[in-house]
Amino acid sequence: MNNSFLTQQLDLGTKIASQRKALGVRAQSAARSAGISRVTLHRIEKGETSVSLGAYLQVCHALGLHLGILAADEGQPTNQLTPEGTRIRIGDYSQLTALAWQLDVNTLITDEQARGIYERNKRFLDMQQIDSHERALMQRLIAEKGMENLLV
Known part of the structure; x- marks a missing residue:
């Protein structure tokens, strides 16, 4: 090599x-x-x-x-970060917390990381437990980051 x-x-x-x-x-x-x-x-x-x-x-x-x-x-650069200050606290969203169980609830992640967590684990989403706050986050991620495979 x-x-x-x-x-x-x-x-x-x-x-x-x-x-x-x-x-x-x-x-x-x-x-x-x-x-x-x-x-x-x-x-x-x-x-x-x-x-x-x-x-x-x-x-x-x-x-x-x-x-x-x-x-x-x-069409996206590898590991592109969102602008500074745009961070999501995992513990603010019940389904995100459940999907990212291995992370501390106070962990701050980027939009791109949240999108990845939702998309990789969509089969585990409990659609009945998504509140309006988390639904708004998911809809924003769909609009801005292209989470077209998630139906919210």
């Missing part, structure tokens, strides 16, 4: 670790959510080449990360 590939894999591992830590997710919880062992997650975060691409993708999906080629297909 050439050095460029190894550097990119190490960078990917570093970005995965940074995202997990920024979200305040413990390694054990992230691994369980991705369907891999904690040891495999540790190896991924170190950028080891012996870990399968599928395991890397599972962790990226669990943490709401997208590879650049996927983001380019969607």
Whole structure:
């Protein structure tokens, strides 16, 4: 393998670790959510080449990360943050709290991260428990971020 590939894999591992830590997710919880062992997650975060691409993708999906080629297909830059100050407190929304059970209720996330949580876990949404405040958030995310697959 050439050095460029190894550097990119190490960078990917570093970005995965940074995202997990920024979200305040413990390694054990992230691994369980991705369907891999904690040891495999540790190896991924170190950028080891012996870990399968599928395991890397599972962790990226669990943490709401997208590879650049996927983001380019969607017309969105990878890991685009909303303007400073636009943050959502997980505990302010009952269904978001239930879907992001591994995160502290005081965790602040971006619109993009909230959209990812709703979309990845839409099968677990309890539509009867969505209050008007959370419904307004979801409708705003649909309008601004393209959550067309969520029917609210």
